[in-house]
Amino acid sequence: MPHNKFHTIVTTVENKPGVLARVSGLFSRRGFNIESLAVAPTDDEKFSRITFTVDVESAPLEQVVNQLDKLINVVDIRELDPEASVSRELMLVTVAVGRERRTAILELIEDYRAYVLNENLTHMTLSLAARPAKLDEFEVDLRPYGITELQRTGRVALPRLDETPI
Amino acid sequence: MTTNLPKPGDAINGGQALVRALELEGVEVVFGLPGGATLPIYDPILESSMRHILVRHEQGAGHMAQGYAHATGRPGVALVTSGPGATNIVTPLCDAYIDSIPMVCITGQVPYGAIGTDAFQECDTTGITMAVTKHNFLVTEAADLPRIVHEAFHIATTGRPGPVLIDVPKDIVDENNPRSAMQWYEATDADMELPGYNPSGEGDRTAIMAAAELITAAVRPVLYVGGGILKARAAESLRELAELTGIPVVTTLMARGAFPDSHELCLGMPGMHGNYTAVTAMQNADLLVSLGARFDDRVTGKLDGFAPGAKVVHVDIDQAELGKVRAVDVGIRGDCRLVIDSLIECIGELGGADAQSDRGAWRSQLSGWQEKYPLYYEQSEPGNLLKPQYVIEQLRDLNPADTIVASGVGQHQMYASNFWKFDHPYTWINSGGLGTMGFSIPAAIGAQVGMPDRRVWAVDGDGCFQMTAQELVTAAVERIPVKVALLNNGYLGMVRQWQELFYDERFSGVELGADVPNYVQWAEAMGCVGIRVDSPEEVGPAIAKANEINDRPVVVEFRTDPGENVFPMVPAGRTNSDVVVHPSQRGE
Ligand SMILES: Cc1ncc(C[n+]2csc(CCOP(=O)(O)OP(=O)(O)O)c2C)c(N)n1
Ligand SMILES: [Mg+2]
Numbered sequence: 019m020p021h022n023k024f025h026t027i028v029t030t031v032e033n034k035p036g037v038l039a040r041v042s043g044l045f046s047r048r049g050f051n052i053e054s055l056a057v058a059p060t061d062d063e064k065f066s067r068i069t070f071t072v073d074v075e076s077a078p079l080e081q082v083v084n085q086l087d088k089l090i091n092v093v094d095i096r097e098l099d100p101e102a103s104v105s106r107e108l109m110l111v112t113v114a115v116g117r118e119r120r121t122a123i124l125e126l127i128e129d130y131r132a133y134v135l136n137e138n139l140t141h142m143t144l145s146l147a148a149r150p151a152k153l154d155e156f157e158v159d160l161r162p163y164g165i166t167e168l169q170r171t172g173r174v175a176l177p178r179l180d181e182t183p184i
Numbered sequence: 185m186t187t188n189l190p191k192p193g194d195a196i197n198g199g200q201a202l203v204r205a206l207e208l209e210g211v212e213v214v215f216g217l218p219g220g221a222t223l224p225i226y227d228p229i230l231e232s233s234m235r236h237i238l239v240r241h242e243q244g245a246g247h248m249a250q251g252y253a254h255a256t257g258r259p260g261v262a263l264v265t266s267g268p269g270a271t272n273i274v275t276p277l278c279d280a281y282i283d284s285i286p287m288v289c290i291t292g293q294v295p296y297g298a299i300g301t302d303a304f305q306e307c308d309t310t311g312i313t314m315a316v317t318k319h320n321f322l323v324t325e326a327a328d329l330p331r332i333v334h335e336a337f338h339i340a341t342t343g344r345p346g347p348v349l350i351d352v353p354k355d356i357v358d359e360n361n362p363r364s365a366m367q368w369y370e371a372t373d374a375d376m377e378l379p380g381y382n383p384s385g386e387g388d389r390t391a392i393m394a395a396a397e398l399i400t401a402a403v404r405p406v407l408y409v410g411g412g413i414l415k416a417r418a419a420e421s422l423r424e425l426a427e428l429t430g431i432p433v434v435t436t437l438m439a440r441g442a443f444p445d446s447h448e449l450c451l452g453m454p455g456m457h458g459n460y461t462a463v464t465a466m467q468n469a470d471l472l473v474s475l476g477a478r479f480d481d482r483v484t485g486k487l488d489g490f491a492p493g494a495k496v497v498h499v500d501i502d503q504a505e506l507g508k509v510r511a512v513d514v515g516i517r518g519d520c521r522l523v524i525d526s527l528i529e530c531i532g533e534l535g536g537a538d539a540q541s542d543r544g545a546w547r548s549q550l551s552g553w554q555e556k557y558p559l560y561y562e563q564s565e566p567g568n569l570l571k572p573q574y575v576i577e578q579l580r581d582l583n584p585a586d587t588i589v590a591s592g593v594g595q596h597q598m599y600a601s602n603f604w605k606f607d608h609p610y611t612w613i614n615s616g617g618l619g620t621m622g623f624s625i626p627a628a629i630g631a632q633v634g635m636p637d638r639r640v641w642a643v644d645g646d647g648c649f650q651m652t653a654q655e656l657v658t659a660a661v662e663r664i665p666v667k668v669a670l671l672n673n674g675y676l677g678m679v680r681q682w683q684e685l686f687y688d689e690r691f692s693g694v695e696l697g698a699d700v701p702n703y704v705q706w707a708e709a710m711g712c713v714g715i716r717v718d719s720p721e722e723v724g725p726a727i728a729k730a731n732e733i734n735d736r737p738v739v740v741e742f743r744t745d746p747g748e749n750v751f752p753m754v755p756a757g758r759t760n761s762d763v764v765v766h767p768s769q770r771g772e
Contacts, residue, residue, distance in 0.1 A: 032380060036310065036322070043314060064379075084504035090319040090339060093380040 056172030105175035114164035198326030199357035205333035219265025221292025246276020251630025267305030282617030318346030343383025387518030396530035402471035411438030412476015418521035441606035460557035489759030590628035592648030622651030660711030674698030707739035
């Protein structure tokens with residue numbers, strides 16, 4: 019996958035009806051697909067943060083970012099460089115677990131530092147919050163056991179802290 | 185509502201509050217047409233100081249508001265009902281959006297609780313207009329109305345101007361509904377809740393100095409002037425800059441009149457149907473100073489061959505324009521007037537007029553082109569068909585220089601833009617970005633309402649006329665004495681021209697026929713005076729007669745040569761170096 023084309027945009031918007039439609043409209047108008055999207059209020063309930071990842075070339079993206087900035091409800095907008103930011107995604111996954119597979123799965127859970135949210139004799143629902151790439155790996159490792167359901171959230175990201183000496 | 189003005193804290197209803205809030209924004213005229221959802225707004229209008237002009241189609245209301253805004257610089261206001269009223273005004277909103285015209289549109293909406301239920305005359309107005317407005321609001325509480333109206337006017341008129349829509353559910357303006365009850369307050373700037381909106385005006389001083397250096401050193405510079413100059417009320421400053429530096433000026437279709445055509449530094453209009461010198465000057469420039477222009481494809485031609493040797497200074501109020509189409513050497517975000525004023529200061533610091541590079545060779549090259557390739561048409565022999573360019577020349581010569589000209593879209597628009605002499609800002613009104621046929625008549629009416637003492641001529645095509653002529657009924661009834669020069673060539677002429685030149689004369693879907701409808705009868709039926717002109721010698725007297733009529737609109741139908749084409753022309757997909765001049769100027 020051409021990873022250099024993935025861009026993470028973090029916008030702070032007014033927490034009002036219709037804002038998400040305005041923001042996503044600027045992408046859909048140009049035929050850009052939003053790969054991942056996360057929306058939630060910030061610590062100030064008047065504002066929400068929309069974090070989205072898009073798969074486009076930089077030049078047209080700059081245009082969209084400039085246009086986003088013009089939306090009246092958009093307060094702040096930043097593109098996060100993957101090198102200079104930390105990001106997480108959450109995965110919930112239900113896997114089939116027979117008696118003999120349980121130990122192997124528990125080992126995986128331990129390795130990945132995932133959690134068991136729910137279980138019965140035949141299935142387990144796990145959660146893992148991690149870098150998106152790590153979630154991909156976890157998924158690959160679980161697949162042989164039989165994934166019955168899987169759900170990932172959109173990515174959220176924050177800039178990396180400066181490396182100031184303590 | 186001039187009687188019994190509400191005082192802060194008075195219990196009033198949302199309808200009264202909306203009308204009062206509009207009055208407080210200085211609105212003197214509203215263009216509209218009522219319906220079920222706006223009944224409660226129309227009732228308090230009866231007591232208002234605002235004039236209401238009842239249009240015959242909501243598209244007319246929108247274009248009238250635009251014409252009013254163009255001519256006066258104040259935001260135009262339209263008021264239409266929900267559903268079809270709202271959809272009918274989508275075209276003017278889009279037109280105002282692309283041409284950055286300040287306007288506020290109020291739409292009725294079904295009661296708040298009925299939204300989303302496919303109620304009678306419900307449509308998702310804010311959804312539909314999201315992409316064609318600078319911003320839109322759905323009002324959910326009556327108490328928000330004064331604040332939202334104030335925010336709407338603020339957004340429409342500051343930064344890059346544009347249309348703002350306020351969608352008003354019926355229950356919050358209906359005095360019989362408890363949801364309309366509110367306490368009156370006058371909204372001020374302090375009440376606005378727009379944390380994401382900070383239009384900035386001053387340009388960055390360092391960038392302006394860098395631009396001043398490029399300008400001072402340039403040998404073949406051109407000031408490329410767009411509609412932003414007019415929005416910024418910067419015509420005076422522009423003139424000072426041009427005269428200080430001696431740099432020639434091109435005025436785009438949106439900027440005609442921003443710099444006087446009669447000025448020796450004016451090269452006229454560039455672009456697809458611009459004159460040879462304006463097009464070629466940009467093409468050969470070593471510096472383009474773009475002021476409130478946006479490198480539209482109709483100006484640049486094929487982009488990768490546009491002005492290949494030019495550095496670019498780009499001044500625009502909208503950050504998103506800088507570098508959008510053409511990479512810039514110096515980009516300055518700011519209000520054109522403020523930036524030009526600081527640019528003049530910086531150029532002064534660098535030595536002013538005396539420090540400018542020697543541009544003698546450039547000037548003589550430009551005047552050489554002007555002499556060799558002036559705007560040209562072949563006047564018809566007596567008894568032959570009338571030339572549209574001649575009609576425009578006669579109109580120009582028989583009307584005062586500050587006459588306002590509102591144009592439709594097509595060949596007649598290009599003849600009007602090129603053959604009129606625009607010596608005053610805000611005298612040319614047209615649909616540049618969207619190219620909306622039918623724009624001229626309602627826009628002319630709006631301009632005349634805003635400027636009652638000025639003469640207003642609409643220059644229209646027969647195709648355009650048939651799209652919005654019904655607004656002449658509005659004008660007749662309201663005694664708005666606009667004059668219409670209808671250039672009847674019996675064709676959708678501009679499309680016919682393209683089919684002639686680029687589709688081997690295979691004419692498809694362009695013939696209107698000159699005789700049906702009978703335009704004179706139609707004009708008379710609408711309460712206007714109708715005059716028909718067939719030959720060149722009738723042109724002057726007909727215009728003179730029209731100019732004497734001031735109690736009703738006049739339509740002068742000029743039967744023009746259906747085979748006439750607009751030249752020069754840059755064929756689509758070609759670079760501006762391939763500009764094609766009038767057939768008689770070719771060869772050599
Ligand atoms: C609403 C709309 N529909 C179609 C067009 C495409 N179009 C551009 S110019 C033109 C012809 C206009 O005809 P007319 O008003 O007779 O003007 P002329 O070119 O003959 O002067 C057409 C159809 C348009 N610009 N706007
Ligand atoms: Mg025509």
